[in-house]
Every structure is written in C-alpha cells, then in structure tokens.
Amino acid sequence: MPPRRYAVRADEATHPDSMRATLAEFLSTFIFVFAGEGSVLALDKMYKDTTTTPARLVMVALAHALSLFAAVASSFNVSGGHVNPAVTFGALLGGRISLVRAVYYWVAQILGSIVACLLLLVTSGMRPAGFSVASNVGELRGLVLEIVLTYGLVHTVYGTAIDPKRGGLGAIAPLAIGLIVGANILVGGPFDGAAMNPARAFGPALVGWRWSNHWIYWVGPLIGGGLAGLIYEYMVISEEPPHHTHQPLAPEDY
Template identity: 65%
Template sequence: MPIRNIAVGRPAEATHPDALKAALAEFISTLIFVFAGEGSGMAFNKLTDDGSTTPAGLVAAALAHAFALFVAVSVGANISGGHVNPAVTFGAFVGGNITLLRGILYWIAQLLGSTVACLLLKFATNGMTTSAFSLSSGVGVWNAFVLEIVMTFGLVYTVYATAIDPKKGSLGTIAPIAIGFIVGANILAGGAFDGASMNPAVSFGPALVSWSWANHWVYWAGPLIGGGIAGLVYEFFFINHSHEQLPTTDY
C-alpha cells in the first residue's frame, strides 16, 4: 500500500548537500519555466494590446508553457527529478517516492523560483503587471476547482507513467516532452476557463508580485488534490501490484 511508504524523513536530510542541490535545481527549473511561460503571456499582451484571451493567445500560451516545461524538467531531471510543481512533489510524496522534509524543501524552492521569475519580469519590462490567474466570465469557483483537479491528475499521472514508474525503461527518455505536451494540451482545454494553472507555484508568483489573490485557493486545492489522487492511483494499481506478462497466445 502506498500509505506504508510515506516517510517524514530525518531532520539531517534538510541540510544534506544532495537535498540542498536538489532544492537549488528546483528553484532554477521553476524560475526558467515561469519566466518563459509568464513572460510569453506578457509579451503577447504587449504586442496585441491585451489580446491574450484570443484563440491565438491561447495557442501561444500552450506552446510557450509546453516548450518551457520540457526544458525545465530536462535540466532538473538528473538532480531533483525535475518536479517544477508542488502538485507533482505532493503526488510523489503520497506515493511514497519522496520524504516530507525533502518535499518541503522542493516546495520552498519552487515558490521562490516562481516569485523571483516574476520580480525579474516586472523589472525587465519596466513595471508591467505579472497577471495573476483568474476565472473567466461565467466560470464559477467550483467549475475551476474541478478543472484544476482533472487537469493536474492528467499531468501527475503522466509524470508517474514516464518518469517515476520503475518499469518505464526507455520511455523515461521522452518524459520531459510528454510532460510538456500534457501541460500544453491542458492549457488548450482549460485556459479559456480558469487559465489552466495545474501548478500552485506558477499561480503563487504572479499573485504575490501583483498582490492579486482572488480565488487563489482554487489554484492550490485543485492541483494538490488532483496530484495526490494521481499519485495514489498509479502507485496502488500499477506499481505496488505486480502483474505477470501474459503469454502471447493469451492476447
């Protein structure tokens, strides 16, 4: 059972060089991801006089986030696992694949990376606003809450299948691009409704820098619940329970 694998970790882990290196990698990867993703949105707004809600703006956001996440996961994979997302870290924790203390280090690094990226963007653009995530007209908080759960479930399930599963084999080489693709696809699906965050760190940085917290809880609760469910489902059904390969005559 996954619950048996959950561990708090030893206090010394919080200051262990490997854990600190992993946290630094998460900080840098998240900074890269948020700077490119949020920056692309700000650039599109400038070029189109705040036309980010157009179909072209949605496609641009999906592509920018997919490409940026592909790079961010790739550069952090060998050091920290390339989580770049508190929901991914939480999903790994409930599945017993990371300790609580190491997970907290990752969370701190991810939130700091997002905040620094937004501060750099604000400075580099001469004070342009880093837009916080918000609900579109006609979309209720519970609609957005369910959207975030479902989209983040798909993201963390993809992370488990391509990066965490010990049986992944050569599939692990395409994990970063698969993770980037599912985020891009989810932005196309949900971006017009609530911005399609799937990542509390991505929501936190812009909200803090612009000091805009309307419905911010949705962008924490939804992704964490979706990521946690994905971690439990994949760990329980596909990792902890071994299944023998059927003979080819039985297919």
Template identity: 70%
Template sequence: MPSPRFAFGRSEDAAYADTMRATLSEFIATALFVFAAEGSILSLGKLYTDTSTPGGLVVVAIAHALALSVAVAVAFNISGGHVNPAVTLGALVGGRVSLVRAIFYWVAQLLGAVVAALLLRVATGGMRPLGFSVASGVSVWNALLLEIVMTFGLVYTVYATAIDPKRGHLGTIAPLAIGFIVGANILAGGPFDGAAMNPARVFGPALVSGRWTSHWVYWVGPFIGAALAGLTYEFLVIPEETTPARTHQPLAPEDY
C-alpha cells in the same frame, strides 16, 4: 498492492550536500519555467490589445509546454525535475520523496516563482504579471474541478514516464511528455481558469502583482488532483515487486 513507506526523513537531511543541490535545482528550474511562461503572456499583451484569441491561446500553450519541458530536463538528474509543488506532493504521498525533502522543494519552487515574476516586472519596465483568475461566467467550483482533473492528468503522466520502475526507455521522453500534457491542458482549460496545475506558477505572479482573486482554487485543486494521481498510480498500477520503500536517500531519476 504495493505498500511504499511514507518517509518523514531526518532533520540531518537539510545538511546533506545533495539536498542542497536538489533544492537549488528546483529553485532555478522553477524560475526558468515561470519567467518564460508568464513572459509569453506579457509579450502577447505588449503585441496585441486583446490576447484572448484562439491564436493567443495556442501561443501560450506552446510556450508553457516548451518551457516546462526544458525546466524538467535541466533538473531531472539532480532533483527529479518536479518544478511544481503539486508534483512534489504526488511523489510524497506515493513514498517517492521524504517529507523533509518535499518541504525544501516547496520553499525552493515558491521562491523561484517569486524571483521570476519580480525579474519580469523589472525587465518589462514595470508591467504587472497577469497571473491567473477564473473567467467570467465560470464558478469557482467548476474551476476547482478543472484543476483537479488537469493536475491528475499531469501527475499521472509524471508517474508513467518518470517514476514507474518499468518505464524503460520511456523515461527519456519524460520532459517532453510532461510539457505536452501541460500544453494540451491549457488548450482545454485555459479559457475557463487559465489551467494552472501548479501552485508555484500561480503564487509568484500573484504576489508580485497583488492579484489574489480565487487564489485558493489554484492550491486546493492541484493538490487534490496530484494526491489522487500519486495514490492511484502507486497503489493500483505499479507492480508490487518493483516498488521498494523510499527513504531519505538522495533522489535518483527513478526516485522522482
């Protein structure tokens, strides 16, 4: 069983140019993703009175899949393309990123989501982002379990295609694979709780719109699912001999 070191990092990491570049990359990539993803929902609301249709669900799933694929791709070589606090947590518990760098990523991701939601509200003439909420007739515990399972699948996919040292050429399709699993999960869980899998994706629109119903579900669920996926893949799947300890060193794609 591999034993990667949990790296706290050093306070000096904050002054490293590569840390600042990676943080900025996470900010921009998350903003791009949230703007396109939430914007697709607002666009449907502009075009149709009722967006809760099978066709609307497919459109939203495709928009999220494409937007996330691009966001991961444009940040991958700089920050690892997390674009999601849950993914960063999964990498943290697996020893693939230091705590100091993870904190910088979390701040950047949340700020990027807020800026994207604000830009959307201004650009659409004051339309409030819809954000996420648990559907009528669905309990918060059902939604919590959904978020755990869906985020587990997302972070497991991230590990398999972007982190695993033996991924080989599979790494070239990592952004597409990550986007596809999110799109598929939206088709599976969207009608129940929106299928967030990303606390930043939920936080930005919630802050701008003031809609906080069952907001805790979209933090607790993804974080539990991400931690389980990171620990499972890191300790049970990745071969011990190919898992060096991770430190505060700059992220390369293999240090995603």
C-alpha cells in the same frame, strides 16, 4: 528508482544532495515561470486586445510546453524535475520522496516563481497577469477543472518518470510532461487559465497582487496531484519492485 519510503531521515535536512536538489528546483521553476508568465506579458505588450483568442491560446500553451520541457530536462537528474508543488505532493503521498525533501522543494518552487515574476516586473514594467476564473464559469467548475487537469499531469509524470517499469519512456519524460501541460492549457486556458501548479499561480498573484479566485489554484492542483500519486502508486504500480542494492540519497530520489 528508490523504493517507497515514508520514514523521516535525520541526515537528509543537511545532506549536500538535498541542497543541490533544492537549488535545482528553484532554478527550474524560475526558468518555467519566467518563460510562461513572460509569454503572457509579451502578448499583452504586442496586442491591445487581451481577450483570449485561438492564436493567443496556442502561443501561451506552446511557451509553457517548451519552457517546462526545458525546465524538467535540466533538473531531472538532480531533483527529479518536479517544478510543481502538486507533483511533489503526489510523489510524497506515493512514498517516492521524503517529507523533508518535499518541504525543501515547495519552498524552492515558490521562491523560484516569485523571483521570476519580480524580474519580469522589472524588465517589462508590467504587472504579472496571474490566473483567475473566467466570467460565467464559477469557482466550483474552476476547482474541478484544476483537479482534472492536474491529475492528468501527475499521472503522466508517474507513467514516464516514476513507474519502475517505465523502461525507455524515462528518456522522453520531460517532453511528455511539457506536452501534457501544453495540451491541458489548450483545454482549460479559456476557463480558468489552467495553472495546474500552485507555484506558477502564486508568484504572479503576489507580485502582481491579483488574488481573484486564488485559492482554487492551490486546492485543485494539490487534490489532483495527490489523487494521481495515490491511484498510480497503489493501483497501477500495485507491487513494490525488488530492491536489493542501496540507493544513495539523491539525484534520482524522486
């Protein structure tokens, strides 16, 4: 695990490891969004009733949990398996990733989501459903819900993937991250869809041209992810662990 660092490294913008990590984030986000949004469209295709039912909610949560597990696991050793601008933002505020790498990740994550939704549009012939706040919930409640849900997600990422004292928990980090997303969808799905991920929300909104309440899916996750990064980094980890050897710029750079 690299130490906290906030300095901008001039060589990082063109370093091969940065390019590989960025590509990994693009592909892993594509995998996650294609399966996650695709599960919603598949249910719409099979059933005329598109209202949220317990069975539908469980199936969507399971699809997101499994696909995120696979997406994080497949890119974990290359980019850290962020697959989410809010996770990257939390890691940035905690000093676990540089600003240059964070910007690269954000661009890759957003592009991965857009490409996934474009392919879903072409293959299914259906507009991506995207996210919106349920009636009688309100934007403020939706915003607070996104903050809380994303806080839980990024806290889990920190505890299992970033914390220097995580020990053997690092091996189950992708599973834990997938499970918390699935669990949070079971909680927040009926209220606001439980995005917890600006890229996951932006691709369907752009391709499906559905912008209702879209701002909360950026503001909420970034606030929640940022709070989780700062609180875990400086209140839970507390002290920077000893760092005696040089860490290469790269795969494990989270």
